Amino acid sequence: MLDIAEELNRWVEQGRDFAVATVVAVGGSAPRRPGAALAVDADGTAIGSVSGGCVEGAVYELCAQALADGETVLERFCHSDEDAFAVGLTCGGVIDVLVTPVRAADPARPVLASALAAAARGEAAAVARVVSGPAHLLGRALLVRPDGSREGGFGTHPELDRTVAGEAAAFLDAGRTGTLHIGEQGSRCGAPLTVLVESSAPPPRMIVFGAIDFASALVRIGKFLGHHVTVCDARPVFATRARFPEADEIVVEWPHRYLERTQVDGRTVLCVLTHDARFDVPLLRLALRLPVAYVGAMGSRRTHLDRNERLREVGVSEPELARLHSPIGLDLGARTPEETALSIAAEIVARRRGGSGVFLTGAHTPIHHDSAPVRAGRIGSVA
Structure with a gap:
């Protein structure tokens, strides 16, 4: 989401309702990395990309549906061996996409608006959103700044907010985006959670x-x-x-x-x-x-x-x-x-x-390398 912060911040300032689809996780030869986003406003205008074109149409429809019903959804797209031209990634990869409505009445809108404004100004900030877990937590957001201040939260237990804020600060310090897995004990809500943490950092x-x-x-x-x-x-x-x-x-x-x-x-x-x-x-x-x-x-x-x-x-x-x-x-x-x-x-x-610098033609090296992990370890897991 923060990779299209300037455009989305203008939408917020104009009072537009929109839905944003964000890549949460990838596998195989996926063209975009976690944090890549596509957004659709109430007029049907679209900005951004989550796949370089493979699944944009399907994601566009999910955004339109999220705007209509106000529901946050997580969808997986993958290559279809039976029909390479069906909705999926013909390059053979897998992507998980979180689709979140951002409407005037949505409780997370002020938090997301603050995160977008910070990113648009080139300021460092990290925003955490629940990807999977209890339904009442989906779409909730927590904003963390480098000075330790934060905005928003998940509304279940102060310890959960502190845990996520601490991990989000570590992601922000490294300038990374990825997912955080919190076990049932650590979540304080009776179920494990997966949280997407997006970082906006000044340019390297x-x-x-x-x-x-x-x-x-x-x-x-x-x-x-x-x-x-x-x-x-x-x-x-x-x-x-x-x-x-x-x-x-x-x-x-x-x-x-x-x-x-x-x-x-x-x-x-x-x-x-x-x-x-x-x-x-x-x-x-x-x-x-x-x-x-x-x-x-x-x-x-x-x-x-x-x-x-x-x-x-x-x-x-x-x-x-x-x-x-x-x-x-x-x-x-x-x-x-x-x-x-x-x-x-x-x-x-x-x-x-983590590339080798050799010609891809005739090589057997991966096209997309993961030079740094994007997933944090489990926290408070009972496993």
Whole structure:
């Protein structure tokens, strides 16, 4: 739902009633991940997607029905061996879709409205909704913010709200969306529950060190992939808004000094394009010790070997060096700045998603990888 927050927030502000279908779980070769959503308003206008086209028509009808009867439903769609063109996923996957009405009189609307408004503003928030469990809990929602404040709840027992809020905060901290399974004892309502937790987090950071032509192309593709992109270079004549109009931030400072003072996290990617030992060595010495998602450095293989020796001389360990992607990027035969940027972006995506980077043609690797689990463990289970 939060992946189409800007459009849905406008609908809320306009007072529209709508129903939203959200992917809860996937299996096999499903085209969209948990959190992907399709919404339909009372006039029949649709936005978003849950499957890339395979089951959109059927989900559209479920949304229309939810608007009419006010019922929250969970529906499974899967591949049909008997008729590949029947309603189902012809790619062979399985998706579970939660369909929730969001009407003026629905008790969860204020909570969902707050979650959509936060996501539309780019603020961090997590919203939890009951997927399966007692009928009176379906459609209930709980909003959790990074400061620990929350809005809404499930209305059965304060301990259930505290349990879900704590787990939702962990999902939010990791920027993840997935399902949470709560056993009968933990739910405090006499039955086990499954809860969908959707996280809205600020865009992951990409910091590009070195204001060169290759950096300009990388900034563009970084923005295309949804990163908040910073360009950093110590040379003011090169680090200018005119050269990098699409960058979110341009910093004129020695790279390692900037990296020392700026905030990074487990989703941050660092791309070192300076290939100058004066910048590279102090920068990489720090970067390889930070809990970031990716550190890549540009340069020839000879530059790479020389740089590694210099890094060893300043105390960088072998495990730390093993984190360095250098020469940066995948082997695409790239020559132009745009092709090189594509090569770097491809390696970042492969690293994030657990891909191998090999040709899919003739390969036996999965097309869609689950590089990080999206399901939390059971809580309060009697099993």
